[in-house]
Amino acid sequence: MTVPQHDRANLRVQTASVAVAATLVIAKAWALYSTGALSVAASLADSGLDLMVSLGGLWAIRYAQRPPDADHHFGHSSAEDLAALAQSAFIGVSAVGIAAAAVARVGSPPELQAEGAGIAVMILSIALTAVLVVYQTRVARITGNRVVAADRMHYIGDLLPNIGAIAALWASQALGLVALDTVIAVGAATWLAIGSARIGSGAWHALMDRAAPDDMVSAISALADAQPGVEGHHDLRTRTAGARVFVNLHLEIDGALTLDEAHEIGEALRHDILARYPGTDVIIHHDPV
Incomplete structure (x- = not known):
């Protein structure tokens, strides 16, 4: 699949993510109005966050696909990290709310109602989320896009609050355990807070030009060592920005080679790196031994 095809696939799956999130927000808002269950409120807030995350991801994917210009020589991929940082703050505030x-209801939990309707909405939520995750898994495997992969992991995590909401509604309807709704709501808020911290930390490190993972750096170093004509390398530096990794390294090559010959060695290594890590931005300098 070519890069433009990758871009289109990423946009399609992210658009599907937005559509699913919007559908679930509407359905869960009705379920909350019908049941008054805090666990449904937690699930609704989570779907609202999903919608924000998915919209931010869609915008980030579209913006990050812009080519470098006079003001952005390294492209626009950091837009993904800015969106993620804003999303993490929003998630944290929602978790606190x-x-x-939930704490305000301790000791005096209200009676829930229309539990059956709420359960039906939660089942619909699980079904739509599962279909979306399967689609995201396929696209992420083909394109390797980190935004799609992260969105996929977020939706996988969303299955837990939905299942919890079903458990709370069933317990209220069948066993009269209304307090379970509060317990599940607190658990969902805790899970959201942890997710917020994880997303925010990753975005912050990327904005601070954090290096690529150690295994990727080691693999690139091994590719350079194995490249015919390369007698050594130094100053291997990497940084991440959104879904893109930038690689800069110096190759030590026989100084008696012609410029064309030295260039071919560097290009062969660059192609090997891109084959291993598609979408990577690679800059190679040639130094005589």
Whole structure:
């Protein structure tokens, strides 16, 4: 699959993510109005966050695909990290709000109602989320896009609050355990807070030009050592920005080679790196031994 095809596939799956999130927000808002369950409120907030995350991801994917220009020589991929940082802050605030509402209900939990309707909406949520995750898994495997992969992991995590909401509604309807709704809401808020910290930390490190993972750096170093004509390398530096990794390294090559010969050695290594890590931005300098 070519890069333009990758871009189109990423945009399609992210658009599907937005559509699923919007559908679930509407359905869960109705379920919350019908049941008054805090666990449904937690699930609704999570779907609202999904919608924000998916919209941010869609914008980031579209913006990051812009080519480098006069003002952005290295492209626009950091837009993905800016969107993720804003999303993490929003998630954290929502988690605090849900936890506060749950604590306020301790000792005097309200009676829930229309539990059956709420359960039906949660089942619909699980079904739509599962279909979306399968689609995201396929696209992420083909394109290797980190935004799609991260969105996929987020939706996999969303299955837990939905299942918890079903458990709370069933317990209220069948066993009269209304308090379980509060317990599940607190658990969902905790899970959201942890997710917020994880997303924010990753975005912050990327904006601070954090190096690529150690295994990727080691693999690139091994490719350079194995490249015919390369007698050594130094100053291997990497940084991440959104879904892209930038690689800069110096090759030590026989100084008696012609410029064309030295260039071919560097290009062969660059192609090997791109074959291993598609979408990587590679800059190679040639130094005589």
